[in-house]
Amino acid sequence: MKAEIIAIGSELLTPYRLDTNSLFLTDELNQLGIRVVYKNVVGDSLDDMRTCFGIAVLRADLIVASGGLGPTDDDRTRDAVAEVLSRKLQLNEEVLHKIKERFRRYNRSMPEINARQAMVPQGAAILPNSRGTAPGLWLEHDGHIVVLLPGVPIELQSIFETEVKPRLARLNHDERLFTRDLRITGLPESEVEQRVRPLYELYPDTETTILAAPTGIQLHPRIWSRDTAKAEKLLDEIVDRMALALGENLFSTHGETLEEVVARVLMENHATIAVAESCTGGMLAERLTNVAGSSNYFLGGVVCYSNELKTAFVDVPAAIIESKGAVSSEVALALASGIRRRTGATIGVGITGIAGPTGGTPEKPVGLVHIAIADERGSREHAIRFPGDRERIRLYATQSALDMVRRYFLYPAVGRG
Amino acid sequence: MKAEIIAIGSELLTPYRLDTNSLFLTDELNQLGIRVVYKNVVGDSLDDMRTCFGIAVLRADLIVASGGLGPTDDDRTRDAVAEVLSRKLQLNEEVLHKIKERFRRYNRSMPEINARQAMVPQGAAILPNSRGTAPGLWLEHDGHIVVLLPGVPIELQSIFETEVKPRLARLNHDERLFTRDLRITGLPESEVEQRVRPLYELYPDTETTILAAPTGIQLHPRIWSRDTAKAEKLLDEIVDRMALALGENLFSTHGETLEEVVARVLMENHATIAVAESCTGGMLAERLTNVAGSSNYFLGGVVCYSNELKTAFVDVPAAIIESKGAVSSEVALALASGIRRRTGATIGVGITGIAGPTGGTPEKPVGLVHIAIADERGSREHAIRFPGDRERIRLYATQSALDMVRRYFLYPAVGRG
Numbered sequence: 001m002k003a004e005i006i007a008i009g010s011e012l013l014t015p016y017r018l019d020t021n022s023l024f025l026t027d028e029l030n031q032l033g034i035r036v037v038y039k040n041v042v043g044d045s046l047d048d049m050r051t052c053f054g055i056a057v058l059r060a061d062l063i064v065a066s067g068g069l070g071p072t073d074d075d076r077t078r079d080a081v082a083e084v085l086s087r088k089l090q091l092n093e094e095v096l097h098k099i100k101e102r103f104r105r106y107n108r109s110m111p112e113i114n115a116r117q118a119m120v121p122q123g124a125a126i127l128p129n130s131r132g133t134a135p136g137l138w139l140e141h142d143g144h145i146v147v148l149l150p151g152v153p154i155e156l157q158s159i160f161e162t163e164v165k166p167r168l169a170r171l172n173h174d175e176r177l178f179t180r181d182l183r184i185t186g187l188p189e190s191e192v193e194q195r196v197r198p199l200y201e202l203y204p205d206t207e208t209t210i211l212a213a214p215t216g217i218q219l220h221p222r223i224w225s226r227d228t229a230k231a232e233k234l235l236d237e238i239v240d241r242m243a244l245a246l247g248e249n250l251f252s253t254h255g256e257t258l259e260e261v262v263a264r265v266l267m268e269n270h271a272t273i274a275v276a277e278s279c280t281g282g283m284l285a286e287r288l289t290n291v292a293g294s295s296n297y298f299l300g301g302v303v304c305y306s307n308e309l310k311t312a313f314v315d316v317p318a319a320i321i322e323s324k325g326a327v328s329s330e331v332a333l334a335l336a337s338g339i340r341r342r343t344g345a346t347i348g349v350g351i352t353g354i355a356g357p358t359g360g361t362p363e364k365p366v367g368l369v370h371i372a373i374a375d376e377r378g379s380r381e382h383a384i385r386f387p388g389d390r391e392r393i394r395l396y397a398t399q400s401a402l403d404m405v406r407r408y409f410l411y412p413a414v415g416r417g
Numbered sequence: 418m419k420a421e422i423i424a425i426g427s428e429l430l431t432p433y434r435l436d437t438n439s440l441f442l443t444d445e446l447n448q449l450g451i452r453v454v455y456k457n458v459v460g461d462s463l464d465d466m467r468t469c470f471g472i473a474v475l476r477a478d479l480i481v482a483s484g485g486l487g488p489t490d491d492d493r494t495r496d497a498v499a500e501v502l503s504r505k506l507q508l509n510e511e512v513l514h515k516i517k518e519r520f521r522r523y524n525r526s527m528p529e530i531n532a533r534q535a536m537v538p539q540g541a542a543i544l545p546n547s548r549g550t551a552p553g554l555w556l557e558h559d560g561h562i563v564v565l566l567p568g569v570p571i572e573l574q575s576i577f578e579t580e581v582k583p584r585l586a587r588l589n590h591d592e593r594l595f596t597r598d599l600r601i602t603g604l605p606e607s608e609v610e611q612r613v614r615p616l617y618e619l620y621p622d623t624e625t626t627i628l629a630a631p632t633g634i635q636l637h638p639r640i641w642s643r644d645t646a647k648a649e650k651l652l653d654e655i656v657d658r659m660a661l662a663l664g665e666n667l668f669s670t671h672g673e674t675l676e677e678v679v680a681r682v683l684m685e686n687h688a689t690i691a692v693a694e695s696c697t698g699g700m701l702a703e704r705l706t707n708v709a710g711s712s713n714y715f716l717g718g719v720v721c722y723s724n725e726l727k728t729a730f731v732d733v734p735a736a737i738i739e740s741k742g743a744v745s746s747e748v749a750l751a752l753a754s755g756i757r758r759r760t761g762a763t764i765g766v767g768i769t770g771i772a773g774p775t776g777g778t779p780e781k782p783v784g785l786v787h788i789a790i791a792d793e794r795g796s797r798e799h800a801i802r803f804p805g806d807r808e809r810i811r812l813y814a815t816q817s818a819l820d821m822v823r824r825y826f827l828y829p830a831v832g833r834g
Contacts, residue, residue: 011626013453015444016637018435027432036430037465039458048454055472209428220433275720281706282699285720289698292774292807300726302719303692303702309717309760313730343726357709390709 001171002037003029004060006052008067008077009151010043021066021149021156028160030177032168034062035224044068049080057084057144062168067151069134071114077148078119078137085141087121095126099133127163131155136163175224178231180239181255182219184246185403192217195245203238214388214395216251216258248411251403258402259287265409266297271346273405275301276314276339278326279353279369284398299343304335314338314350325364327352329381332370336381340374347408348374349401355390369397373404418588419454420446421477423469425484425494426568427460438483438573445577447594449585451479452641461485466497474501474561479585484568486551488531494565495536495554502558504538512543516550544580548572553580592641595648597656598672599636601663602820609634612662620655631805631812633668633675665828668820675819676704682826683714688763690822692718693731693752695743696770696786701815716760721752731755731767742781744769746798749787753798757791764825765791766818772807786814790821 005026007019019041026036037060042052049068056063068077082089096118103110117134120126127136129150136159137148147164149156184192189212196219200208203221211218221238225231243250251261266273275284285301288294302313307326310316316334324330335350353369360366365385372381382404386396422443424436436458443453454477459469466485473480485494499506513535520527534551537543544553546567553576554565564581566573601609606629613636617625620638628635638655642648660667668678683690692701702718705711719730724743727733733751741747752767770786777783782802789798799821803813 010624011628013443013456014626014637014639015440015447016626016628016635018437018440020435023432023435026430030432037460037462038469039430041456043454045454051476052455059468207427209431209433211428211433218433220431222431277699280703281711281715282694282702282718282720285699286697286703289720289722290808290811294698295722298698299723300719300721300730301699302717302730303699303706304717305706305712306716312759313717313719342729391707394707 001034001061002059003034003062003064004038004056005036005040006056006063006065007039007041007151008044008049008065009041010045010074012041012067013043019066021151021153024153024157025064025066025160028165029062029064029168030179032165033174033176033224034168044074044076046076046080049076050084053080053084053146057141057146061144063144063146064149064164065147066149066156069117069136069148069150071111071116071133075116078121081137081139081146081148082121085121085139085146087123087139089119089121091115092118092120092126095120095135098128098135102133127159129155129159130162131158135159138164138167174226176226176228176231177222177224178228178235179220179222180235180253182221182239182242182246182250183252183256183258184217184219184249185251185258185399186249187217187246189217192219192246192249196242199238199241199245202241203234206234206238214392215399218255248407251406257291258399258406259291262288262402262405263291263294263297265406269346269409271409272297272299272344273347273349274299274339274343274345275349275351275401276310276335277301277303277351278305278310278335279355280351280394280397280401281305281355283394284349284351284401287398287402299345302339310335314342327354327364327368327370329370329372329383332372332381333374333379336372336374336379346375347405349405350374351397351401353393353397355393355397357390367393369393369400371397371401371404373408375408418451418478419476420451420479420481421455421473422453422457423473423480423482424456424458424568425461425466425482426458427462427491429458429484430460436483438568438570441570441574442481442483442577445582446479446481446585447596449582450591450593450641451585461491461493463493463497466493467501470497470501470563474558474563478561480561480563481566481581482564483566483573486534486553486565486567488528488533488550492533495538498554498556498563498565499538502538502556502563504540504556506536506538508532509535509537509543512537512552515545515552519550544576546572546576547579548575552576555581555584591643593643593645593648594639594641595645595652596637596639597652597670599638599656599659599663599667600669600673600675601634601636601666602632602668602675602816603666604634604663606634609636609663609666613659616655616658616662619658620651623651623655631809632816635672665824668823674708675816675823676708679705679819679822680708680711680714682823686763686826688826689714689716689761690764690766691716691756691760691762692766692768692818693727693756694718694720694768695722695727695752696772697768697811697814697818698722698772700811701766701768701818704815704819716762719756727752731759744771744781744785744787746787746789746800749789749798750791750796753789753791753796763792764822765796766822767791768814768818770810770814772810772814774807784810786810786817788814788818788821790825792825 125138132155139146304310336348340348350372356366542555549572556563626637721727753765757765767789773783
């Protein structure tokens with residue numbers, strides 16, 4: 001079964017906005033065994049919408065459209081689809097009643113324009129919307145299915161879950177999509193690609209998507225199959241081989257973020273952590289605490305931008321700052337051991353560097369970051385030069401610090417000072 | 418002139434990836450006076466691509482396609498377009514030479530498959546690619562223009578800037594797009610919409626896009642016009658009226674982030690800031706320091722998750738924590754004045770709250786956040802309950818704190834304690 005997604009709304013044709021509903025819809029459809037073959041964005045123009053739906057009903061088995069079901073003159077999806085499928089639009093009393101009810105519940109009377117949302121193409125099934133006024137609509141036409149959903153994500157998702165999914169599941173598709181979500185850090189995308197590429201030929205029925213971000217590279221191997229057991233076994237095998245090829249750089253085989261992995265590792269080791277940051281300005285603490293339950297392992301941190309605060313908050317000797325500079329191995333090490341001593345944490349992390357855009361010198365260029373980790377026995381430090389702009393340098397630096405913490409616990413022989 | 422954008426690549430039909438090139442292309446095209454009417458995503462299938470291009474040449478004046486120009490078997494854009502426009506594909510010796518040169522520069526010889534990238538549909542103009550191997554292509558056909566660009570954003574953008582833009586500019590479009598970028602905080606999207614809606618009728622030739630995010634609401638009024646002076650004057654007038662309708666909640670009329678506005682306001686007042694955060698875990702410091710030059714006003718901060726550190730780092734009296742609880746007005750005020758005293762900053766900000774998902778009680782539910790600001794004369798505090806999940810509550814809390822700082826300086830009669 002081939003699906004086409006149509007996102008409707010002139011705002012989606014501006015430089016400011018992307019149709020993100022299609023990601024949710026693709027995920028759901030794939031899990032039901034339905035491939036998405038085309039995605040379209042079209043504005044509020046009735047002509048353009050007619051063209052779009054006219055083409056879609058010729059080439060796709062299932063069309064899922066979002067948006068254009070509101071109460072205003074710009075909301076023309078119902079009209080366009082009625083015309084393309086040669087159906088009359090009729091007022092549906094039951095839908096009208098429900099919309100009025102909804103307004104009554106909020107102690108308001110229904111504005112006249114909302115009656116438009118009760119207009120339904122002949123023969124359409126109504127998909128109730130518990131989160132808003134516009135119901136979804138399900139139409140069948142010459143063996144094609146057309147599903148119309150509101151564009152508001154929470155409404156679209158709730159109607160899809162409760163109304164569309166069960167209907168589509170009943171159609172009994174023979175294939176389903178099986179997938180994995182691997183996360184890698186510390187390698188460039190091209191290196192990851194090169195390491196796993198030999199597997200593409202070994203498993204020609206698997207497609208693999210690679211997606212790079214400063215917070216890690218994602219690998220998604222995918223198989224369409226009729227046979228659950230066989231597909232899962234094959235994916236397990238592929239993941240095992242990928243793990244072998246990626247080594248310590250692979251930090252999750254099931255879509256965890258690096259901070260979630262670090263959280264798990266800290267808790268498994270009954271360890272606590274505290275951080276002292278300069279150039280990352282609080283981002284390391286922010287990432288450590290964006291995991292629910294982080295108070296179990298995160299004690300606290302300081303953001304010491306000025307030299308005085310490095311000394312006042314974590315006892316970095318002023319003499320070291322003076323002789324080695326605020327961006328130096330020695331200061332990173334002093335930050336890590338200082339915050340550890342001040343908080344009583346199992347490990348302390350220190351970061352100092354030059355995030356830019358200014359402040360670089362030939363010896364200490366923009367992007368240079370020192371990261372240190374301290375425990376009760378001592379400390380160790382890395383200096384890395386990251387590429388990119390300020391935001392990217394800060395992200396890479398926190399990513400690298402989190403990965404040092406992960407490796408410290410998982411590969412102690414290498415990771416400990 | 419009507420444009421259609423086609424993004425090519427099977428990875429863009431997965432749940433993991435959106436076509437973001439179209440935002441750049443739309444922005445550039447709009448500035449050249451070209452409206453984008455359709456956007457499409459299609460996979461690597463030759464059949465599907467043929468359908469897509471076949472339809473596009475019937476309905477758009479300009480087609481800009483991205484992707485599918487690589488060297489592998491999956492890269493079929495050249496084939497599809499050659500077929501649809503009934504052109505032969507021919508090896509272009511000059512392109513081949515350039516590709517070989519590029520490999521030579523990196524001391525490698527060209528793999529045989531890359532010769533594919535030198536195949537060019539008859540009559541196409543070559544758009545040199547200084548960032549990669551695949552050149553862009555420009556074709557004209559029955560009054561329609563087809564532009565093919567590589568999918569790698571940096572290559573696409575550089576070819577567009579140097580090759581496509583000047584060619585399109587020469588076509589002398591009569592209309593251009595004029596736009597503004599207003600930023601609002603502290604009001605829900607529906608309230609912003611309601612306040613500016615009366616202007617839509619006053620200015621029927623203006624389209625306005627509204628875009629909501631936890632970091633502020635964006636309003637983009639847009640006018641297509643032949644007359645620069647008239648359009649700019651009209652936009653100035655609209656912005657003035659919107660400013661009146663939005664009052665203090667409008668924080669920028671030209672697309673600044675809230676942290677940039679706060680940075681400017683702090684520097685204009687020769688003021689410095691320091692922060693003590695609990696539930697936001699470093700996010701407030703991170704946002705204050707993601708502006709270049711933040712060391713001019715940001716002294717430092719502490720993230721004191723545990724009660725002990727609230728006392729150790731910023732002198733919050735243990736007795737207050739015990740009697741009022743860590744999440745209380747009193748602790749927020751003590752955090753703000755404590756960090757101010759410890760750092761010598763002009764103002765101190767304190768945040769304490771419950772980001773969830775657990776830890777809420779009937780009296781202190783998840784989402785409750787206390788934010789305090791202290792200066793040399795005293796301090797003031799707000800308690801707000803934010804909706805949403807952990808991430809959203811933390812974002813809203815930092816947004817609210819930044820806005821308190823902005824108001825403190827801009828509206829001192831209201832904002833100061």
